[in-house]
Amino acid sequence: MCYGRFRNVATDGLRPPAPPPPTNHSILTTRTHARILEGQTVIVPGTDLTGAFRDQYTRTYRHMLLARVLEDRLAAVYRAGGKIVGGVYVGRGQEAFSAALGVQLRKGHDVYGPLIRDQAGRIAFGEPILDAIRTYLGSIKGPMRGRDGNIHRGRPREGMPPMISHLGSFTAVINGMLMARRLQGREAERAVGGTGIGDGGLSTGAFHEALNQAAVERLPLVVAVANNQYAYSTPTSRQFACHDLIDRARGYGVRGQVVDGTDLAACLKAFTDAVQRARAGEGPQVVIGKLLRLSGHGEHDDASYVDPALRKGQAGRDCLEVAQTFLLDQDWATAAELSAWQREAESEVDAAFAIVYREALPDPYQESWQALSRADLVEGSSHAGPEL
Amino acid sequence: MSITYLEAIRLAQQEALASDPRVFLYGQDIGAFGGAFKATKGLHEAFPGRVIDAPISEDAMVGMAIGAAIEGMRPIIEMQFADFSSVGFNQIVNNAGTQFYRTDVPCPITVRLPSGGTPGSGPFHSQSLDSIYAHYPGLVILTPATVEDAYTMLLEAVQIDDPTLFCEHKYLYYHLKADALPDEALPVGRARIARPGIHATVVAYSAMVHESLRAAEELAAEGWQIEVVDLRSVKPMDTDTILGSVARTGRLLAVGETFPWGGATAEVISRVASEGFHLLDAPPQRLNSKDTPIPYHPNLWKVHRPTAQTIASSLRQLLRY
Numbered sequence: 001m002c003y004g005r006f007r008n009v010a011t012d013g014l015r016p017p018a019p020p021p022p023t024n025h026s027i028l029t030t031r032t033h034a035r036i037l038e039g040q041t042v043i044v045p046g047t048d049l050t051g052a053f054r055d056q057y058t059r060t061y062r063h064m065l066l067a068r069v070l071e072d073r074l075a076a077v078y079r080a081g082g083k084i085v086g087g088v089y090v091g092r093g094q095e096a097f098s099a100a101l102g103v104q105l106r107k108g109h110d111v112y113g114p115l116i117r118d119q120a121g122r123i124a125f126g127e128p129i130l131d132a133i134r135t136y137l138g139s140i141k142g143p144m145r146g147r148d149g150n151i152h153r154g155r156p157r158e159g160m161p162p163m164i165s166h167l168g169s170f171t172a173v174i175n176g177m178l179m180a181r182r183l184q185g186r187e188a189e190r191a192v193g194g195t196g197i198g199d200g201g202l203s204t205g206a207f208h209e210a211l212n213q214a215a216v217e218r219l220p221l222v223v224a225v226a227n228n229q230y231a232y233s234t235p236t237s238r239q240f241a242c243h244d245l246i247d248r249a250r251g252y253g254v255r256g257q258v259v260d261g262t263d264l265a266a267c268l269k270a271f272t273d274a275v276q277r278a279r280a281g282e283g284p285q286v287v288i289g290k291l292l293r294l295s296g297h298g299e300h301d302d303a304s305y306v307d308p309a310l311r312k313g314q315a316g317r318d319c320l321e322v323a324q325t326f327l328l329d330q331d332w333a334t335a336a337e338l339s340a341w342q343r344e345a346e347s348e349v350d351a352a353f354a355i356v357y358r359e360a361l362p363d364p365y366q367e368s369w370q371a372l373s374r375a376d377l378v379e380g381s382s383h384a385g386p387e388l
Numbered sequence: 389m390s391i392t393y394l395e396a397i398r399l400a401q402q403e404a405l406a407s408d409p410r411v412f413l414y415g416q417d418i419g420a421f422g423g424a425f426k427a428t429k430g431l432h433e434a435f436p437g438r439v440i441d442a443p444i445s446e447d448a449m450v451g452m453a454i455g456a457a458i459e460g461m462r463p464i465i466e467m468q469f470a471d472f473s474s475v476g477f478n479q480i481v482n483n484a485g486t487q488f489y490r491t492d493v494p495c496p497i498t499v500r501l502p503s504g505g506t507p508g509s510g511p512f513h514s515q516s517l518d519s520i521y522a523h524y525p526g527l528v529i530l531t532p533a534t535v536e537d538a539y540t541m542l543l544e545a546v547q548i549d550d551p552t553l554f555c556e557h558k559y560l561y562y563h564l565k566a567d568a569l570p571d572e573a574l575p576v577g578r579a580r581i582a583r584p585g586i587h588a589t590v591v592a593y594s595a596m597v598h599e600s601l602r603a604a605e606e607l608a609a610e611g612w613q614i615e616v617v618d619l620r621s622v623k624p625m626d627t628d629t630i631l632g633s634v635a636r637t638g639r640l641l642a643v644g645e646t647f648p649w650g651g652a653t654a655e656v657i658s659r660v661a662s663e664g665f666h667l668l669d670a671p672p673q674r675l676n677s678k679d680t681p682i683p684y685h686p687n688l689w690k691v692h693r694p695t696a697q698t699i700a701s702s703l704r705q706l707l708r709y
Contacts (some may be wrong), residue, residue, distance in 0.1 A: 018535040102547040119475060119527070134566040148490045164486065166478050173483065176455020176463075183412055183438065209445035213452065216443055371485070371526035373494035373549045377577055379624045 037362030052333055056268060060103045060124060060325045062341055064095035064264070068320055069345040070129050073353065074136055075299045084136050089151050091117035092212070093189065094226050096319035099124040100267035101194045101224045101287070111159045113174040113195035115167075116151050117226060117293070121196065125160065129352050139359040146362030152160040157166045167202030171195055171223065175210055178219045191280040192220040199239055200231020211284065215252045220278035222271070222285045226261060228293035229315065249286040261289025262317040265324035265326065292316045391569060393604075394561035396535045397427050397637035397669065399569065400542035401464060407436045408462060411546060412438040414449055414467030424468050425502060425561060443581055446472050450479035453497040462546050463497050470501035470555065471515040484551035485526035491574070494549035495526075498542070504557040504595050504645055505693055511681035514689075516594070518555045519644070519651030521572045522623040528552040530576065533597035535566035537620060540573035548576070556620075557595040564598075565630040579626035581633065585615035590699065591630055591656045593619035602696035607703055614703060622652045630656060631664045638669035639706050643694050648676035670709035675702050 071090040078088040091098055094117045101122030105112050114124045119132065134142025135153040143164070144153050159177070163170045171374030182190055201207055202225060214221040223231055240365055242248065249256025255277065257271040267289065274285035292315040292334040296303040310316055329332040333341075372378050391399070404411045413428055419441040420430035432439040442449045446467065453463035467473045473480065480499065485637040487495040489532050505514035522529045528550050531537045538556060574580060582597055592600040597618045604614035618631050619625060632639050640660055641652035653674040660672055677693045 071496035144490055145492075148486075152490070154491065156487070156491050161455070161458055161487075162491060164482050166482055169451055169479055169483060170445060172445075172451025172479070173455040173458070175448070176452035177450055177459050178455070180456040180459030180461045183456070184459070187464070206447045206451070210451060212443055213445055213448040232578070371489040372528065373488045374528075375577075377528055377548070377550065377624050 009355045030325075036170075039070065045319040053268070054330070056103065057264060057323075058327065058332060060099045060244075060264060061327060062345070063099045063124040064120045064320055064323065066123060066129065066345045066348065067095050067099070067123050069342070070123075070132060070180030070349050071119055074132070077136075077353075078179060078299050083120060085138075086149050086268075087300055088136070089116050090295050091119045091197065093121035093292055093316075093319060094118075094228060094289075096323060097224060097226055097259075097261035097289035097291055098196065098266040098268050100265060100271045101196070101222065101266075102272050103277075104222075105192065105194050107159060109159075109175055109189070110129060110191050111177045111193035113161065113163065113170050114154075115163055115170065115191065115196035115198070115201070117228070118196050118199075119151075121194075121224075127160065129157075129349065130355065131155075133352050133356045133357070137356050137359075139356050139360050140359050141356075141359050151153075158237070164203065166204075166206065167201035168210065170196065171207055171210035171221075172213060175214050175217070175219055178221060182219075190220070190279045193273055194222045194224065194275070196224045196226060197353040198225065198231060198237050199227040199229065201244065202245065203231075203239055210251050211254065211286075214284040215254050218283040218351075220281070220283070221360070222274045222278050222287070225288040226351055227288055228261075228291055230293055230297075230303075230306065230312055232297040232301075245288045249288075249303075252286075254284045254286050255282065256286040256288065258288045258290065260314065261291030261332065262315065262322055264319060264323045273358060275280050290315050290321070294318060295344055330375075390537055390565045390567065391455060392562055393535045393556070393564040394425060394427060396539035396566070396569065397542055397556055398429060398431070400467060400539045402434065403437060404462075404464065404543060404546045405431060408546065410462040411464065412440065413464045413466065414440045414442050414452060415420070416442050416444060416468050418442075418466050422636060423466060425558070427466065427500070427502075429602050446474075446476035447479055450476040450484065450497070450499065450503070453499070454479065454484050454495055457495050457497050457622050458493065464500045464546060465497065466502050467499060468611045469513045469515075470503040470517050471512050473499065473501055473517060480521065480527070480551065480553070481524040485524050487526070488550060489526060495551050496546075496549045498545045498548075498552050498554055498655070500542075500554045501557060501707060502558050503555045505682055506559050507686040507689055509558075509689075510684035512557045514682040516557075516645045517623045518553070518594070519646040520622060522652060522655075523554050523650075526551065527623065527685050528576070528621070529555065531555045531557075531593040531619060531622050533557075533560070533582070533592075533618050533620070535564050536570045536573065541576060541620070544573075544576050555594060559595045560645065562630050564614055567596050575659070576618065577624040577626060579620055579629035580618045581615065582618040583614065583616040585637065586611035587612045587614060587637055588631070588641060588703055589615045589617060589633040589707065590641045590643055590703070591617045591623060591633075591653075592620060592643040593652065594645065596645055596694060596699075599694060599696045600643055600699055603699035603703060606696060606700045607707075612703070612707060619652070625652070625659070627657060627659050627663065630660060631667065631680055634667045635662055635665050638667060638674040639698070639709075640668065641702055641706055642672070642674040643699055644674075644676050645693050646676060648674075670706055673702055675699060
């Protein structure tokens with residue numbers, strides 16, 4: 001295997017040890033920028049390789065890295081049993097595509113609707129990793145306070161509402177947040193809304209309604225479609241019959257792009273362009289990322305149904321390793337720096353877990369058991385079982 | 389001056405738009421056209437940009453409202469018919485209804501549901517969905533039976549910080565008239581004694597209040613004094629007023645237009661049986677529509693739902709016990 005010096009950076013010290021890396025890594029043997037350009041179309045022509053792009057690329061890589069370290073830890077805690085119930089749903093293999101959108105958005109200004117595999121995008125948008133850990137562990141200090149778990153978390157008042165499990169239905173909520181700003185006369189602020197969906201979620205009626213709605217209203221919506229080849233176990237051949245998902249965008253009168261979702265440089269370029277266009281008033285934008293979910297649907301799922309050929313192909317590359325190679329080849333980072341960033345991410349996750357482990361869990365005797373904000377409209381509990 | 393139930397709904401929306409800049413209306417054909425029932429007639433012109441036509445996308449309509457509410461707006465969604473809200477059901481019960489509990493951030497949306505049967509409307513333009521929504525936590529279900537309540541409760545719905553389903557009855561749109569709109573009203577959650585009596589209690593809501601009042605009138609001629617309780621809101625349900633009435637009469641009939649399995653009437657019976665069993669002189673009864681889709685032809689439709697005649701008949705049986 002030819003992971004060479006990079007493999008250590010990616011996986012050393014993670015708990016648990018990362019699963020075996022994908023097997024196709026010819027790119028990792030590529031040593032020069034020129035050869036990358038010729039052989040792998042890693043860099044989209046026109047990409048600014050200097051200054052601001054370097055900063056953005058490096059920053060986004062570190063968001064991806066933190067997401068990977070965090071999710072590996074969450075998965076390990078889940079497998080150890082006892083602390084995390086229900087499941088752990090990770091974005092392994094989708095970090096570049098996810099973070100490339102999140103990093104374009106400004107928290108406090110823009111709107112972000114992350115979906116299941118958007119841990120990297122959440123970090124890039126500015127969600128503290130404490131929110132993730134607290135929600136998985138059920139801490140009452142988390143945004144969901146044990147009332148919801150795992151990836152069903154958010155802070156609506158901070159521009160990032162929580163998804164519900166019913167795929168597709170989240171997109172119209174983001175539309176509404178953008179619509180509100182229009183109705184409030186705030187369009188000049190040029191806020192955009194980013195959200196995620198997958199190849200499976202595209203099949204829902206709710207998503208169809210929402211994207212059509214966004215197109216009709218010409219809302220500044222950017223949809224990241226992670227075509228990760230499987231909706232749980234269902235391959236794309238059982239999900240849609242169009243030649244390419246980009247055809248969907250055309251059908252809605254929406255501008256679409258397809259990008260190699262394993263290539264951070266390409267993802268950043270695509271989302272920079274999409275977000276700029278949305279900000280400029282060009283209406284909804286769709287970016288489709290071709291990639292592979294490098295995990296099961298959740299950590300309970302061994303993903304044995306995944307076609308081995310996909311793992312070996314371009315979509316099966318690990319975006320984190322691709323980015324590491326790129327950083328080294330560009331001389332934007334040394335191996336020592338990559339290792340240091342890795343250790344920093346691990347320390348950050350360690351520290352956050354240490355905080356959350358000391359926090360209180362929800363107490364059913366203290367719980368309000370109240371689903372309405374208007375207390376005077378809440379019915380007595382006498383019809384819902386005896387008092388505890 | 390005579391104001392219909394429908395006009396009261398239009399005027400309440402006009403008032404909400406005029407007095408609260410956070411309010412906007414979103415629904416199919418509600419803009420320049422003024423709505424399928426003209427409940428928004430003239431509002432598009434009076435409030436430019438705030439009365440917005442939606443595509444035929446009930447899911448996205450409610451989703452849009454939820455997002456707008458998060459950002460501080462007070463959307464009123466018009467479902468063209470309550471029946472079609474089933475397409476937006478997921479957004480209502482799973483998104484709007486869970487948001488406050490999950491996030492501590494309220495979801496102040498109002499969804500207007502033109503409900504209930506009218507002759508010739510058939511299976512898909514006649515449904516009453518109050519009970520199925522009431523089953524879910526996190527929702528407020530208003531079921532106004534009078535012109536006055538249609539006006540004041542819609543205005544209050546907009547002010548409630550929680551998702552509120554406003555079940556307006558289409559049969560009452562033109563039939564019901566009032567001389568003037570009220571300045572004050574009972575709070576949401578309080579039932580109303582629509583007609584006092586001593587021999588039996590009928591608990592009803594929405595259009596069934598009027599069928600029950602007619603039945604009470606019919607029985608008055610036979611010497612029975614029937615008390616009619618108008619629930620006004622199915623959720624919260626004013627159990628105290630129901631129990632107070634049953635304490636006076638000892639007999640209970642709950643009447644609803646929804647399908648018979650479960651629902652608001654079953655909830656009334658359940659509460660009285662468990663909390664007021666000692667008050668009852670006869671087994672509590674309930675009357676709902678038949679357990680079939682709502683038929684098209686008036687000959688079938690008028691028998692499908694409870695009417696003054698079937699309510700009177702049920703009351704006679706109850707009083708004979």
